[in-house]
Amino acid sequence: MAAYNTIAFHADRCDGCGDCMTACARAKTASDSPRRARLQVLADGAGSFGLAMCRQCADPECVPNCPAAALRKNTETGIIEWDQAKCVNCLLCTVGCSYAGIVLDEVAGHVVKCDQCGGDPACVRTCGNGALEYLSTARIYNEVGALEDLFVPGLAGCQGCNTELLMRHTLRRVGPDTVLAAPPGCVPGMGAVGYNGMTGTKVPVFHPLLTNTAAMLAGVKRVYKRKGREVTALALAGDGGAADVGFQSLSGAAERGEEMLFLVIDNEGYMNTGMQRSSCTPYGAWTTTTPVGRESLGKSQDAKNLPLLMVGHRCAYVATASTAFMTDFYAKLDNALQASKRGFAYLHVYSPCTTGWRFPPRKNIEVARKAVESNFVVLWEYTPEAGLKLTHPVDDPAPVKEYLEALGKYRHLTSEQIAHIEHHIVANVAAVKQQASAQP
Amino acid sequence: MLKSEITQIMVMERTDYLIAGASHAALAAMHAIRLVDADGSLTVVGRDRKLPYSPTALPYVVSGRSDSNLVFLRDDAYFALARTSYRCGHALVRVEPANRIAELDDGSRLQFGKLLLATGARPVIPSIPGFEAVPYHVLRTLDDALRLRAELPRTRHAIVLGAGLIGMHAAENLSKSGARVTIIELQGQVLPGYFDAEAAAIIAGAFERDGHVTIHTDTRVIAAEAGPQGVVLRLQGGPPVTGDLLLVGAGVAPVVDFLSGSGIRCDRGILVDASMRTSVEGIWAAGDVAQAASFYDARPVLNGILPNAVEQGRIAGMDMAGDRTLQGYRGAVPLNTYSYFGRHAVSVGSATAPPGAEIIVRSDADAERYLKIILDEGRLHGIFAINTPLDAGVMWQLVRRRTDLTPLRDRFLAQPREAGRALMSRLWR
């Protein structure tokens, strides 16, 4: 079962110009008439614009409503294909579709629907506002899904664990010629390094100290390089082990340009050992060592911006990522992997923790997305050559209150604390942007 | 129990899911079951000795629009992939709910865990004196269609009994193949139940103009006989009609005769609840054979249309497999789409306006355009259109969701398609 690419519609960026419809009509009908386009943008009556377009449903209703077997979900591409040779023009498919995604083209005299232009949709190309986006995340999922999962099944992560997804996908991509370091934290905690003599992965894996991950990996990598063997040195570390007690070895390895990919899964604390504070824990957050009581209300300091510190090391590559933006993550993973063959590559992934942050597992990706959309975390990429670039600028951020309210660890926040966080977000974005404006 | 009986039971074939029927409801149920239960054994028994196909496609086989080899909805590979045993050419002849045994027409007995009755309907043959002696066609199976198609070239004057969808399609096909066609309809209009009289008149007009079809509505056949020129039908209050081909399209009736003695409650069809369960535990029914609550007044109704069969089949399958995401059947809504002589007609909802309903009609007979909207307390009750584009699926949702259109009333009445899309975009996209 494959995952599929999709055309996403960002209503907030649509100004209703209709260029997409013209482009579609030109591409599909050799006419300029927007009425003949296979997507229809229209005012939704509430001040913004809606879209009628085939969603290429996973379990489509139009297909079983066709009496002539003229519609078919292509399981390779995900496109619902219409076969003119079989279509009997009965329009029953339009009854099945609740989204006006397959409609009668009166001029053509038959139903028409979006086919995503074979992977390069004309509408997306035309839209100047970024309201239409061709999401190729699925292509990446398929590619990665076809690769071997190098962790054993049945890791004992918490329900809905973001980290497990992240590490499985990462290792699939990085591949089997890898030595994996998993310092104490959730990654080994769920069994990745094995248990009682058993192993949790299909690649060589070890459990460094919380303090020496980068150093041990450097030793491994140097020896293989000396032997002329192409082996990727990969760390899957938590924020505590990277930003706090492991920072020295991280900093040293980065300064020496040791060739490795150091991926930090930032769940804002020591979640494996019972949710204690780390220097990446944000201001105001409840943890078991920054409790909420009469005298204090969560952490009283702001989080350390570890990825920006890594930029200060002029690493071969530094980037931040989020599991809510997997296309972005995969692009960065690829870049980081390449960079790790010539220097120190650092990838910082913001990873909500359903257990430690107190929210329902099903909201994991939503929480990750809200963090980005409120600028609570900022996605960017850095190389010494190109400098720092924002990869997902959020110019009109959502109120951070919505993000904070989704998480139990912020339930106690006072309005003053929320104001502090809002202020910090502004300052942090400014700091990142200042880096971005600096010449490399 | 005798030893031989015990042996028989022991060797009896068993299937977790048995689906009787192989058309839209059956296939939708099978799909729904497999989404949840990948392992349970599944058997589909179809009357016809063919891969599944849709009766709805048959008029197009008759016309030649559809290649009879390409109308099949599934192939063997699909059943293999779904690990489903597809037994075609067999019908259920008996169901023993107590033992959960179904008997097929070859005498074999199948023990089932759960049974779906999606046996569909068969054509109704009117009880007209002399009818049993005249040759006539029906159109329910692929063989029917191929037989009818074979007759087209040599048919000069065809009589179509019944102006439902089957009859109208056939009339169009016969007309296009060069035959003179006479349609005889008992009720006062063509396509009763789907379109109101005014719309029906527009449609009928197209038949008369473009197809030179003669339409007798409000007309009862009182006798039939075979004559030298073919079949002669005597009409009440009119001259007899003679044709060298007679097609009976006088409606269909659920196939329920094999259920006698089973204890499964039937009215005109098999009575089912919102989960498509019959009165007997472990047995479901869906599609043309099922009689479920009407959307409008909860009366059990037959709603023999394709989208309804798909929906009921899916609901039955989900319930059979224990899919916890199941939402119950929201009731039968009449709906259809119809293309004829290059025109298009859509009907969604009930054409019977309740008391106090607001009825808006825009009609342009010359342009053959028609639009009728029935609003009941600001909510869409039914919408009917000819040559006026509508998103039928969106309209169906508006009906079923009982969406209050009041805030958009004027826009909806002016541009129902655009307003519908705006509502869709806001409410459920």
Added chain:
Amino acid sequence: MYEMRLHGRGGQGTVLAATILAAAIVAEEKFAVAIPSFGFERRGAPVAAYVRMDTREIRRMTNIYRPDCICCIDPTVSGSIDIFDGIRPGSTLVQATGKTIDELRRPQTVTTVGLCDAVPIALALFGRAITNTIMLGAFARTTGLVALGSLERALEESEFRDAGLEQNMRALRRGYEETVVHDFSSEAAA
């Protein structure tokens, strides 16, 4: 066993001189051990180094408290510390100084004195008052315990290279040549 103590100041190469001397003696198929004294190696601070030499294997790795010889490569350090501490009767002093023998303070126990005005030589050769190799030449001339040739070879095998080696070879030879030896043993005997 012959024990000597070198005195100098940090930066003058006192410890290195001890090592080169040990190497030269070893090259003569004798045994030698050199040990620096331990202090913070601050430039200008008094520094000492110890050299033992013998015809048998030397086992003790200790400081020297009863030296047979003091080699003082800095003219002023004797003003800061007592370079003669623990000195044996009949011992030797090799001193870098511009003073005459009469101007020099000399304990009675010292019966042989080699004087070398090393600083001007060093300034002429190096432009800095680095006197260590000059004073090795002075030691060889004063005591005769090591051949000048052995010191030359030890220098060649040390870290000195090219111009630096050439300068130090000249320093060694000038130290050897420009040292004046005074013998007071008859005095002591009397």
Added chain:
Amino acid sequence: MSAAAPERGFLVCDGNEAAALAVALARVDMVAVYPITPQSSLVEYLAKFVADGRLQAELVDAEGEHSVLSVLQGAALAGARTFTATSGPGLAFMFEPYLRTPGMRLPIVMSIVTRDTLTPQSVWGGHQDAMSVRETGWVQMYCETVQEVLDTVIMAYRVAERHDVMLPVNVCHDGNYLSYGTARVELPDQDVVDTFLGAPDVNWHAALDPERPMAVDPLTGGAGGAGPALFVRYRRGQCAGMRHALDAIREAHEEWGRLTGRYHAPLIERYRMDDAEYSIVTLGSMTGAAKDAVDGARERGRRVGLVKVKTFRPFPAVAVAEALRGHGAFGVVDRSVDFAWSCGPLYREVLTALHGITPAAPSQSFIGGLSGADLTVEQFESVIETVRHLRDPGPRDTVWLNAQE
């Protein structure tokens, strides 16, 4: 600096350079370095050897000792022969990965250029650093001479990499006296060292190698499961490795002697013990002065002997007991402190080795040479005199040498 040509087969150098030369001769694959007094010149030599191509190893200038040893662990797990050196506070900072090295059975060789531990502040010699880590599972050998430093570093690889040992080895040489003490050192031919050591064989048992994936050091479970038993298996394995190390050290010293003509005592050295009526026990570079003192006492008619302990971990208890048994009173001179009994750690170790031997000999602990202090021939003479007068077995106060201002 080395003040003689290696081509002649010998040179004059200090112990830090001797150790670095041994590393080059052992064809070590990786060295990781971080400077600390009195070890600094050792790693400077290593860096220079690498820069000159004399040592064709990966050089990692790590940002601290903690990473130094961590880098080497990674390298060893990838198959490299490795080396580093440290002292005092550096060893303390290295402690976390240091503790773990024996458990991972990595044959890393590390020189401890011994230094007293803080506090009070001291950058000078003393055995306290090495003694502080004596229960961590590393092999420890203490050198007496500069020559022994060179030879022992080479032999350490043979011991560490022996399959029935597979333990890390500390070669301890005294800060100041051996780190900077300069003497003639015989330089073995490269061929001899190559023959003696063979190719590195360091990760046949535990590897981080994609060609044979395994989990190195996975978690062990808590009480009730298979975990504790597994843990015990590891620990007992370490103990077995330690026991085998005694034999491996003996075998390495014999073979080295056969190849080079230089026989060093592997576990302990008995010096003039045959007819000794009492004795002193020493460790490290103090031994030379002690031997001179023994010779002097013998000349004065004292029937004194000396036992030098070279291998402190594993402790050669049987050899020590056999050496001292029947030879009367003994004094043990330590360059560090055992806070359990306020005596010297070697003293306590020797007493333990003699436990159960009757009649119990009178003995005394002497502590001297702390913080760079010298241990002179004269001091050993006084130690010998003190021991000569010991009568009854049993506890007595430790004698602190160098106690006077």
